[in-house]
Amino acid sequence: MPALKLLKLPPPVAESWSWQMDSACRDVDGTVFFHPDNERGEARESRMAEAKRICSGCEVRAQCLDYALESGERYGIWGGMTEDERRAARRRRNPVR
Ligand code: SF4
Secondary structure, rough: OOOOOOOOOOHHHHHHHHHHOOOOOOOHHHOOOOOOOOOOHHHHHHHHHHHHHHHHOOHHHHHHHHHHHHHOOOOOOEEEOOOHHHHHHHHOOOOOO
16 A cells, blocks of 8 residues: 655644734724625725725734735735735736636
8 A cells, every 4th residue: 555645744734824913903893994894885884994004004914815815815804905905916817716
């Protein structure tokens, strides 16, 4: 029987998420970053602006955005970007998809 070859072990869970300990949103209500059902118009724009304001002062913004782009997070504001903005950024990073 051929031996299994592991290409790379995943990092310990705590290590891969430790950047979140320094996030500016750590103690913020998560509803600021994720839209409720049927949210539209000014309420949506206002919530997203508040989330982006928080992200703009976050010292782990780059790690957060990298995580969201690499993992394909589909919902919410991550790294200061909306779902649509991340989708466009992923297309720019990998235009073949
Ligand atoms: S960039 Fe925004 S969503 Fe990401 S950890 Fe910082 S405050 Fe939270």
